[in-house]
Amino acid sequence: SAVISQKPSRDICQRGTSLTIQCQVDSQVTMMFWYRQQPGQSLTLIATANQGSEATYESGFVIDKFPISRPNLTFSTLTVSNMSPEDSSIYLCSVMIGRIYGYTFGSGTRLTVV
């Protein structure tokens, strides 16, 4: 399975600012996935990031709020823009190496907006 390095692991940010989260994978993958986990909740898919094309966003998530970059097959960033306290969540990146192997997740970024 893949190993994902995600950073920062946590941050406390001021309302109205932006935070960029980085994920580095130790192998080349076609798709990377970004999830949000609100307090006490399950994971919600934000978007799927393919290298060389625009990310595909799920219903309720827009590019202006969550811009994603995918410059190569091992790296992606998610930016949480113009933050409000409602954005306080854990954000996770994920890859799938093969269908039967399941998904591998980064360790998550715990974001608190004050």
Place this chain on the structure above:
Amino acid sequence: GDSVTQMEGPVTLSEEAFLTINCTYTATGYPSLFWYVQYPGEGLQLLLKATKADDKGSNKGFEATYRKETTSFHLEKGSVQVSDSAVYFCALQDDKIIFGKGTRLHILP
């Protein structure tokens, strides 16, 4: 569409007790089934998986059997430890992965 339903928590048990966390699913295809664990302050880790009917996934003393006839994938462990305290997510994967809501497990010493 596909969905996963797992028992609500929190579940509180004493150390060495038997654990069952129920998970049922609805799927139109033939999904793979997974249990993920999230320890406090960490991301998700794959605990075990099963890719076809009657497969049994196992890891760290945990087991789950893919039951097509009952569309279930219940997680079991014979003797839990304090270190098993975490949130457990059942998931199915066909075209995309779908998670249950998670079950928080507290083990008391």
